[in-house]
Amino acid sequence: MKIYVAQNSGFCFGVKRALRKTFEAVKQKNRKIFTYGPLIHNDQVINKLKESGVNSVETIDDAKDSTLIIRSHGIPLDIYDKAKLNNIEIIDATCPFVRRVQEIAKEYYNNGYKIVIVGNPKHPEVIGINGWCDNTAYIIEEYNQINKIDTTQKMCVVAQTTITLEKWNSIVNELSKKVKELREFNTICLATKDRQEACAEIAKKVDLMIVIGGYHSSNTQKLFEISKNYCNNSIHIETADELPIELLDKCEKVGITAGASTPDWIINDVVKKIENKGGD
Known part of the structure; x- marks a missing residue:
């Protein structure tokens, strides 16, 4: 059995820095x-x-009279002032x-632009970004939501x-057809893009694709979606025990990728479990 571990698996720069x-x-x-909310989306950490x-x-x-760590997702701008008061x-x-x-959201909001955030409205990063434009942004998760905005x-x-x-x-292409003056900033993290591309490349050539990461981790969920697009036999686990x-019985090639909040030791545990079954 051959084991492929995707490049850029595990902790990203932002998570390492926060830890x-x-x-x-x-x-x-x-x-x-x-920490203001869970530091990362990984229960073991x-x-x-x-x-x-x-x-x-x-x-x-x-958190009065204490030290408060702002996680990598960021926070709304007004929280900083509230922290000083406490x-x-x-x-x-x-x-x-x-x-x-x-900073882009703040700058363009102050210059009279309506801010549009492409993302999950419930994700802490998106909530934080919206807080830099007075919580007035349109938050769009699917392109068909564009019909509901001005x-x-x-x-x-x-x-x-x-x-x-x-x-x-898909969303920006649709927006560009409807909005006369549109400023576009593709702020997808390069590490995220590289991680997703590496995941897709491995998923195309394996019999089983294993995605490791917290069940509440947005980037891990997206890796799982990508894996399923290329490998029908894809699973999402949080630890080796799962x-x-x-x-593995009928697999000759197994692929592994992991979300940005997944520590190396959990990835290594999964690899060892596969190797003990007969991987190399």
Whole structure:
């Protein structure tokens, strides 16, 4: 059995940076440490953070007089001011790629453009970006939603950094037909794009495609969607314990990819389990 592990699997730059900042804060231990929402979408890593004394909060009020770590997804702009009023020390781990999207939204909103965000309206990154344009953005997840918005305004469109290029293209192509003045900023993270392309290439040539990552992870879910497009025998698991060994019985080629919140040790556990079954 041949095992293919996709390039760019596992922690992305933004997640590594957020974790590094968090554990540096733990070493200093000046105050209680919280994250604004779960730091990453991976239960195993979250449990390790809890063991180090780092818990998450959903509101600023729950983090008074403490250190608050802003996760890589970013936050609405007004949260920074609220933190100051509550004597909260901010450690900002917003991914630089996400910060660029936030700044574009703010700049063009201030210049009179209606902001359009292509992405999931419930995703924390999208909620955060919307907070940089006074929560006035149109948030579009599917191209048919364009019919429900006022396209007579001048618009600036940005992307949630983890969406697929196909989704971006389908929505922007439709917008460009209807909006006279449209500024387009494809803000999909290059690492996300590379990860998705590598996933597709491997899925095309294997008998079984394994996608590893948290079930609440947006980028992992998108990898699973891509895998299913090219390999009917695709599965999404969070840990090696969830891998159905019987699926390997008739497989000669197995592919593996992992979301941006998946640590290397979980990927290695899955590889070892396959190797023990007869992989190489």
